[in-house]
Amino acid sequence: MKRYRDFNSYLREIFGERVQKLTLDAGLECPNRDGTVSNAGCIFCDSRGSGTGALINDGLSIDEQIVRAQSYMQKRYKAKKYIAYFQSFTNTYAPVPKLKALYDQALAFKNMVGLSIATRPDCIDEDILKLVSSYKKNHLVWIEYGLQSAHDMTLKRINRGHDAACFEQSVRMTDEYGINICAHIILGLPGEDREMMLQTARFLSNLPVHGIKIHLLYVVKGTPLSALYEKGEFSCLEQKEYAALVVDFLELLPPDMVVQRLTGDPVKSELKAPSWALEKSENLRLINESLERRDTWQGRLYRNATAGK
Numbered sequence: 001m002k003r004y005r006d007f008n009s010y011l012r013e014i015f016g017e018r019v020q021k022l023t024l025d026a027g028l029e030c031p032n033r034d035g036t037v038s039n040a041g042c043i044f045c046d047s048r049g050s051g052t053g054a055l056i057n058d059g060l061s062i063d064e065q066i067v068r069a070q071s072y073m074q075k076r077y078k079a080k081k082y083i084a085y086f087q088s089f090t091n092t093y094a095p096v097p098k099l100k101a102l103y104d105q106a107l108a109f110k111n112m113v114g115l116s117i118a119t120r121p122d123c124i125d126e127d128i129l130k131l132v133s134s135y136k137k138n139h140l141v142w143i144e145y146g147l148q149s150a151h152d153m154t155l156k157r158i159n160r161g162h163d164a165a166c167f168e169q170s171v172r173m174t175d176e177y178g179i180n181i182c183a184h185i186i187l188g189l190p191g192e193d194r195e196m197m198l199q200t201a202r203f204l205s206n207l208p209v210h211g212i213k214i215h216l217l218y219v220v221k222g223t224p225l226s227a228l229y230e231k232g233e234f235s236c237l238e239q240k241e242y243a244a245l246v247v248d249f250l251e252l253l254p255p256d257m258v259v260q261r262l263t264g265d266p267v268k269s270e271l272k273a274p275s276w277a278l279e280k281s282e283n284l285r286l287i288n289e290s291l292e293r294r295d296t297w298q299g300r301l302y303r304n305a306t307a308g309k
Contacts, residue, residue, distance in 0.1 A: 005257065007258055010258045015081055017080065018077055018080075019081045020073040020077055021082070021083045021085040022065070022069040023085050023087045025060075025087070026086050028088075028091055028094055029090065030090040030093065031120070032159070032161040033045075040224065042158055043159055043190075043228070044218075044224075044225045045223065062105050062106055063105070066109050070109075082112050082113065082114070083112070083140065084114070085118070086102070091118055091119050092124055096127050099128065099131060103115060103117075107139060113139060114139050114142070115140070118146070119144070119145065119146075120145070120162065121147070121166050121167040121169070124143075124174065129173065129179065133179055142179070142180040144181075145167060145171065145184065147164070147183050148184065149196075150199055150200040153191070154190070154191060154192055157191055168207060171183075171207050171208060172207070180210045181210050182212060182213060182260055183211070183213070185204070186217045187216060188245075190225075190233075194245065197245060198249065200249075201249045201252035201253060202252055204253065205252055205302060205305040209257065210257060212259055214246055215261065216283075218264060218266050218272075219236065219273045220266065220267075220270050220271065222270075236274040239276040239282075243283065247294065250291075250297075252301050253298055253302065254302055255297075255302060259298065262283075263284065266278060
């Protein structure tokens with residue numbers, strides 16, 4: 001038995017079999033890159049928007065991406081059901097008719113049982129939420145909001161372009177529509193110590209957030225973060241330090257929150273540091289080993305996290 005509520009088990013509870021996410025690039029932009037909020041983007045983000053780059057770099061349509069991804073998932077995992085995951089850039093950053101056309105196109109595929117939309121908390125409104133909510137009747141629906149940190153000073157430092165209050169407002173508005181919410185956070189951001197990172201866990205534990213993706217801050221070539229790293233103004237977490245932080249973080253989360261990710265998946269050719277970020281299996285082993293050694297689990301300190309809310 002795992003000591004945290006993992007995403008695969010959650011999906012099996014609902015569908016009774018393995019379900020795989022298909023990561024999609026809709027060719028949308030980001031207000032933090034097109035000049036609406038900023039031209040620079042987040043300091044850790046590369047030209048692909050932390051996504052696949054399938055449309056921008058490879059020229060593949062949504063249909064082509066789905067066909068290719070389904071074929072791969074069928075061969076590797078024997079999967080027969082899928083979730084359309086709009087990952088690259090900001091996937092609510094377009095007029096509602098365009099968003100509807102994109103979502104409808106993906107969900108028209110056979111055995112597409114879910115829709116997951118990655119976006120920013122400053123790119124949501126009532127009309128978009130009404131559209132997304134309309135898919136709940138026939139599909140599992142998630143909206144994934146990038147928070148990264150609950151600290152405004154950190155969000156400013158990484159040029160995030162919104163504050164923690166914006167995230168909270170969007171979460172509460174989304175929850176009113178009964179849509180599942182996943183928060184993205186990053187451990188190891190510049191200027192943050194252990195206690196600051198754990199304050200982000202406490203912040204999330206007091207909100208109606210249903211899932212989480214925990215990421216390691218790794219350095220991608222050609223990003224502003226890479227320049228800071230090269231000048232010695234930023235250093236990465238050590239491998240065992242990261243594993244311990246993930247366990248500390250999990251202890252403060254609600255026991256029923258779905259853990260969709262425990263570490264990132266950098267592209268080897270684009271990674272500058274740390275090299276151990278490529279060792280996903282080892283990183284997961286260290287996290288699970290730490291949970292066992294400490295005889296702890298997700299939610300063990302949840303009441304402490306929510307005390308006085």
